[in-house]
Amino acid sequence: MWGSKSLGQLLTLLASVVALLGVCAASYRHPVADDFDRFIYEAIVLEKSKPIEAVYAIVKHENQRSEASSILDSPQHLHDLEPLYAIRPLYVEALRALSFVMTLRKGIDFLSAASYFGIGIIAIIWTKRPVLAVLLMSAYPLLVLARIGAPDSLSALFVITGLWLIQQRRIQSAGLLLLFVSIAVRTDNVLLLLATVAWCAWEKRIGYVAGAVLALLSVAFVFAINHWAGNYGWIALFHYSFLGHGRLSPADMPHTLTLQQYIGALLRGTLAITVHVTLWILLGILSWFRRPSSVLIIILLDVAVHFLMFPSPEDRYFIWAYIVTGITLIRTFDPPGLDVPSGHIL
Secondary structure (H helix, E strand, C coil), rough: CCCCCHHHEEEEEEEEHHHHHHHHHHHHHHCCCCCCCHHHHHHHHHHHCCHHHHHHHHHHHCHHHHHHHCCCCCHHHHHHHHHHHHCHHHHHHHHHHCCCCHHHHHHHHHHHHHHHHHHHHHHHHHCCCCCHHHHHHHHHHHHHHHHCCHHHHHHHHHHHHHHHHHHHHCCCHHHHHHHHCCCCCCCHHHHHHHHHHHHHHHHCCCCCCHHHHHHHHHHHHHHHHHEEEEEECCHHHHHHHHHCCCCCCHHCCCCCCCCCHHHHHHHHHHHHHHHHHHHHHHHHHHHHHHHHHHHHHHHHHHHHHHHHCCCCHHHHHHHHHHHHHHHHHHCCCCCCCCCCCCCCCC
16 A cells, blocks of 8 residues: 555656646647748758758748748748758658658647657656656746747757766766767757766766767767758858848858957847846856756856857757756755655655
8 A cells, every 4th residue: 555645746746747748738739830940940851752942832831930031032042041950960850750640840849849848757857856847847938948840849858868867877878878869959969068078077987088089979970960961160150140141041151250240249149148047047056055066067168158159049049958957956955965755846
């Protein structure tokens, strides 16, 4: 017979999972319908079976956002955009697989919501406090991951699961492998992998030679993906994303960047993102002073370098860090040196 305490913990866990499932189901039913990225990913998948002219006719008239887009004004410009998105081959192939069992539009929405559900399950397991984990996952800024048609949710699932596995030490290799594979979902995950490998080597959890080999392989993997996708390079992407050039396509972007242009974009991005990250910086500081954690240092290194390279104020690039920061703060309430029993709430 189960005791009343065990039964209460089980019911709490089940209720939390059901609540998380409800949040993800609502996100699936109410996606951000006009985010631009989803149209390009849809086009890349459709092009595997249709000519680009037919694909353009589909995505151009699919939504008011794509209809009004000045950059998406011809099949050639659609073709020029695709290398910026084709550098996420694992995400594209996942969408292609889902397209065999549901419409591609629904597949994009499903993959984001299902990945978010997976992140929530990892948060429950990692914190061992299901109610607090679900409250964290239900925070409004985080929910955008479950609703956008982009690889960020799937990427966050790989990243957060990988960091959780690395924290277990006994299965650290599996975590590093997941971070490596996550590069095929978002190539900028290489920054997190490099930061993690460097910290693991510093803590002597991985040999220097093994760490160096893994770092070199990860960088080579990024170059291989970029070459395969025909990516235009960091400077062209920087111009396209942060400097703006009217109706120019990415293929026509300048390949030079002045210090003044870079600093201007960095300052604009910094001013815009400040209001988004102050709460999470506060939570990170509280977590650090309650119980210092190497995970927070890894997050700080990755987010700082990522923002210096891509000074975008969009939350979606950093939501995985918000979630891990929240998890880390929750874990500071664990008794020192003692794992909290599964199902514990507060």
